[in-house]
Amino acid sequence: MPIDKEEVPNTDFLYMRIHKNDFQNGEIIPGAFRNLPKDIPDSGMSTDWDKFTDWLGTRSRGRQSPENYGIVSLQVGNVREIPEQTVEHTPKEDNPSHTDVFGIKETETRRKFIEICNILAKPSD
Amino acid sequence: MIPYLPIENTIPRLFSPREKKLDLIKREEKWRDDKLESWTIFDTVSSFSEDFTLRIFHNHREKKSKETIFGLEVPNELSSLISLVERSKYILDLKDDWDENGSKPYFYDTWEKSARFVTSFMIDFWRKSFVKPVEPNIYHAPESSIDIFWKTENFTLLINIPRDITKKATFSGKNNLSGDEIKGSLDTSKSADWLISWME
Numbered sequence: 001m002p003i004d005k006e007e008v009p010n011t012d013f014l015y016m017r018i019h020k021n022d023f024q025n026g027e028i029i030p031g032a033f034r035n036l037p038k039d040i041p042d043s044g045m046s047t048d049w050d051k052f053t054d055w056l057g058t059r060s061r062g063r064q065s066p067e068n069y070g071i072v073s074l075q076v077g078n079v080r081e082i083p084e085q086t087v088e089h090t091p092k093e094d095n096p097s098h099t100d101v102f103g104i105k106e107t108e109t110r111r112k113f114i115e116i117c118n119i120l121a122k123p124s125d
Numbered sequence: 126m127i128p129y130l131p132i133e134n135t136i137p138r139l140f141s142p143r144e145k146k147l148d149l150i151k152r153e154e155k156w157r158d159d160k161l162e163s164w165t166i167f168d169t170v171s172s173f174s175e176d177f178t179l180r181i182f183h184n185h186r187e188k189k190s191k192e193t194i195f196g197l198e199v200p201n202e203l204s205s206l207i208s209l210v211e212r213s214k215y216i217l218d219l220k221d222d223w224d225e226n227g228s229k230p231y232f233y234d235t236w237e238k239s240a241r242f243v244t245s246f247m248i249d250f251w252r253k254s255f256v257k258p259v260e261p262n263i264y265h266a267p268e269s270s271i272d273i274f275w276k277t278e279n280f281t282l283l284i285n286i287p288r289d290i291t292k293k294a295t296f297s298g299k300n301n302l303s304g305d306e307i308k309g310s311l312d313t314s315k316s317a318d319w320l321i322s323w324m325e
Contacts, residue, residue: 019224024264030274030283031266036226063225105267108297108308111283114276115299 003091006051010077014047014087014099015058018070020123028072028119030110035102044100047074049089052097055120061095071121074101078116082109195241197248202257206247210240213263216271229269232288239263239271239286242294242313250321258324280324284311298323 008014022032035043048058055071062069076087084103092098103109192199192207199206216231223230243261250258259277261284266272269288275281275298282298293310300306300323311317 021219021224021265024262027262027276029262029264029266030272031264034267107272107283107285107295110266110272111281111297111299114283115281 003093003096005089005091008049008051008076008087008089008099010075010080012076013050014074014076014079014101015050015053015055015120016045016047016072016074016117017058017062018072018123019062019064020068020070023070023123026122028070028114028117030114033110033113034105042102044088044090044102045105047099047101048095048097049099050097053095057097059121067124069121070119070123072117072119074113074117079113082112082116085109194244195237197241197244199244199248200251203247203251205260206244209260209263210244213240216263216265219265228267231265231269231271232290234290235269235271235286235288238290238313239273242284242286243273246317246320249316249318250324253318253321254325256325258321275324282324284313286313 018028018032022029033045035045037043048061050073055073056066059066059069059071079085079087079101082103086102088100088102090098090100105113192204194207194210213236216236217233219228219230221230222228240263243263247258247260250256259275261273261275261282264272264274266285271286273284273286275283279302280298280300282296284294284296286294294313295308295310297308298306307323311320
């Protein structure tokens with residue numbers, strides 16, 4: 001049964017899984033904010049909407065074991081203030097919280113994501 | 126050619142504003158040079174003013190650097206640059222599909238361009254401002270590009286070196302005190318004096 005898309009309010013939060021390779025000296029790097037998968041045009045940056053999950057759930061949905069990932073939160077309103085970024089609920093059957101952040105992740109974009117992100121957990125925490 | 130006279134041995138004299146500035150620089154250098162093992166006198170300039178007051182100024186000294194990166198001499202004060210560049214070599218170890226999402230490896234030329242820019246910029250900053258600059262970090266970035274990232278209390282600055290080294294770098298920064306933001310493209314082969322001013 002398909003899951004209905006919903007409008008994501010600016011006051012809500014997104015959780016994003018960050019692989020340990022994108023942490024250096026305990027700090028998240030700007031390059032962590034990129035669109036995936038690379039081979040699909042117009043792909044977005046995968047996140048989870050906090051309406052349907054908690055950050056532990058987001059961490060457990062990675063391909064690797066949870067301790068290989070850190071988790072950051074992003075407030076939706078702050079994401080939408082970054083040029084050319086749109087937030088769209090894109091639920092999947094196995095993950096109703098899935099939400100994409102679409103838009104090119106150029107230098108300015110990535111710097112601003114670093115400024116608005118809040119680290120909830122680091123790899124191996 | 127008048128031989129070099131140490132500061133304490135020069136006779137009292139009248140200074141013009143320019144000479145006062147040079148004297149200040151000279152004293153600052155002397156203070157810094159106290160720890161140096163050796164130094165070189167580059168030139169000594171002398172002349173007599175109308176009132177026959179002896180003026181001796183401009184003793185430029187430069188210590189002998191112990192290390193070089195990419196042929197650039199690294200002042201002892203910036204010796205941590207060497208470990209910064211060494212640390213950044215992790216980027217070259219990232220193999221194909223290193224993120225399990227199809228990301229490609231990084232080219233040596235891209236890394237070298239990034240590390241060379243950081244090295245020359247930091248040395249330039251030091252020589253022009255006499256202040257030890259805040260070190261950036263050098264990170265892998267999307268599309269096999271490389272990020273140079275400064276994050277301090279006062280500012281954040283991100284410079285991206287594209288995989289194609291014939292393309293210009295792009296940058297974006299924010300002064301956290303004033304809230305002013307900058308962005309644009311940058312030719313990393315040229316001196317970036319304006320960036321030094323912005324960071325000071």
